[in-house]
Amino acid sequence: xxxxxxxxxxKSYGAVQIVKGIDLEIADGELVVLVGPSGCxxxxxxxxxxxxxxxxxGEIRIGTKVVNALPPRERDIAMVFQDYAxxxxxxxxxxxxxxxxxxxxxxxxxxxRVQDAAQMLGIAHLLDRRPGQLSGGQRQRVAMGRAIVRRPxxxxxxxxxxxxxxxxxxxxxxxxxxxxxTLGTTILYVTHDQVEAMTLAxxxxxxxxxxxxxxxxxxxxxxxxxxxxVGGFIGSPAMNFAKARAEGDRLVFADGNWLPRVAxxxxxxxxxxxxxxxxxxxxxxxxxxxxxxxxxxxxxxLGSDTLVHFALGEAMLTARMPPSxxxxxxxxxxxxxxxxxxxxxxAASEKAIS
Numbered sequence: 519x520x521x522x523x524x525x526x527x528x529k530s531y532g533a534v535q536i537v538k539g540i541d542l543e544i545a546d547g548e549l550v551v552l553v554g555p556s557g558c559x560x561x562x563x564x565x566x567x568x569x570x571x572x573x574x575x576g577e578i579r580i581g582t583k584v585v586n587a588l589p590p591r592e593r594d595i596a597m598v599f600q601d602y603a604x605x606x607x608x609x610x611x612x613x614x615x616x617x618x619x620x621x622x623x624x625x626x627x628x629x630x631r632v633q634d635a636a637q638m639l640g641i642a643h644l645l646d647r648r649p650g651q652l653s654g655g656q657r658q659r660v661a662m663g664r665a666i667v668r669r670p671x672x673x674x675x676x677x678x679x680x681x682x683x684x685x686x687x688x689x690x691x692x693x694x695x696x697x698x699x700t701l702g703t704t705i706l707y708v709t710h711d712q713v714e715a716m717t718l719a720x721x722x723x724x725x726x727x728x729x730x731x732x733x734x735x736x737x738x739x740x741x742x743x744x745x746x747x748v749g750g751f752i753g754s755p756a757m758n759f760a761k762a763r764a765e766g767d768r769l770v771f772a773d774g775n776w777l778p779r780v781a782x783x784x785x786x787x788x789x790x791x792x793x794x795x796x797x798x799x800x801x802x803x804x805x806x807x808x809x810x811x812x813x814x815x816x817x818x819x820l821g822s823d824t825l826v827h828f829a830l831g832e833a834m835l836t837a838r839m840p841p842s843x844x845x846x847x848x849x850x851x852x853x854x855x856x857x858x859x860x861x862x863x864x865a866a867s868e869k870a871i872s
Contacts, residue, residue, distance in 0.1 A: 519703050520581035520671035521546045527576035529562050536562050538728040539576065549698050549705040553715040554725035560708045561676055567706060568597050568674050580672060596665035597674040600681055602657045604649040611645040614663045635663040639693060655686040675707040679714060691717060712752050724748050746792055746868040749861060755797045760833035764789045772831035775810045780857045783871040794861035800837035801854040809852040814845045
């Protein structure tokens with residue numbers, strides 16, 4: 519196991535800068551998830567750590583060793599890809615043990631490593647099959663097993679669940695979490711799925727346009743987003759945003775609705791702000807501080823809860839309400855908001871007002 523350090527890491531293709539001098543310290547045994555939309559630089563960063571992409575500028579350390587100039591095989595890492603990258607003509611056991619054979623590991627030791635990894639992942643009964651005889655989830659477990667037998671210092675995962683259906687994604691995600699808890703190996707994991715990030719990570723790194731927007735625990739990025747970008751990216755459904763202005767101790771929206779603001783951020787009278795409220799922080803009860811008088815536009819019953827979409831000023835918002843809540847499109851209703859759950863962002867920079 520080892521720590522990973524990225525210092526002023528930069529990647530450009532000609533005049534196009536993909537990764538913009540990021541700094542990141544990953545502790546030994548930590549599971550860190552890089553998350554962000556397509557094109558934000560997360561996979562490029564992972565591939566630079568793996569040695570599959572050259573570094574334009576900056577430094578990568580694995581443990582105490584600078585690895586910029588080292589080929590992938592000398593970095594003591596193992597990578598799990600989204601497309602499995604299995605040899606179709608080899609059995610599961612042969613796929614998992616191939617890298618050990620190449621490295622000259624003895625047959626008995628290699629067989630034990632393969633058996634141990636297969637037992638850990640619940641695929642011991644599949645060792646004689648070939649990839650074409652396996653489901654997507656089973657193939658991904660084989661790919662993970664191939665990485666485990668290497669006993670690397672660092673695991674790298676590049677969107678490993680993106681080819682799986684929703685049920686299998688949940689199952690394999692649990693396997694990855696259990697794998698980390700069992701082995702305690704450092705893991706750098708890339709995904710565009712914020713649910714994966716929240717459920718797996720010790721810390722989440724949110725990337726935007728090649729820059730780090732925020733680094734924090736799942737609790738920190740959910741409860742204290744540094745910007746509207748983070749607030750809108752983390753959480754499902756996404757955080758609601760509506761423009762308002764400060765009037766005394768009120769936040770007044772364009773349609774005349776208003777919310778009280780708790781003591782904290784100092785606002786100038788008339789200051790334009792962006793109010794952020796998560797869908798799950800709306801309540802039916804009106805005793806949380808105040809209510810908004812709104813009209814239902816779209817209602818989505820989900821069984822466990824009901825999503826109600828409504829306009830507030832110029833914005834369309836979503837409230838996650840209890841399944842017993844009954845409203846039909848076109849009807850007015852009152853929704854309660856706890857002032858302590860309101861996030862404020864600067865209208866110009868879209869950064870959190872602290």
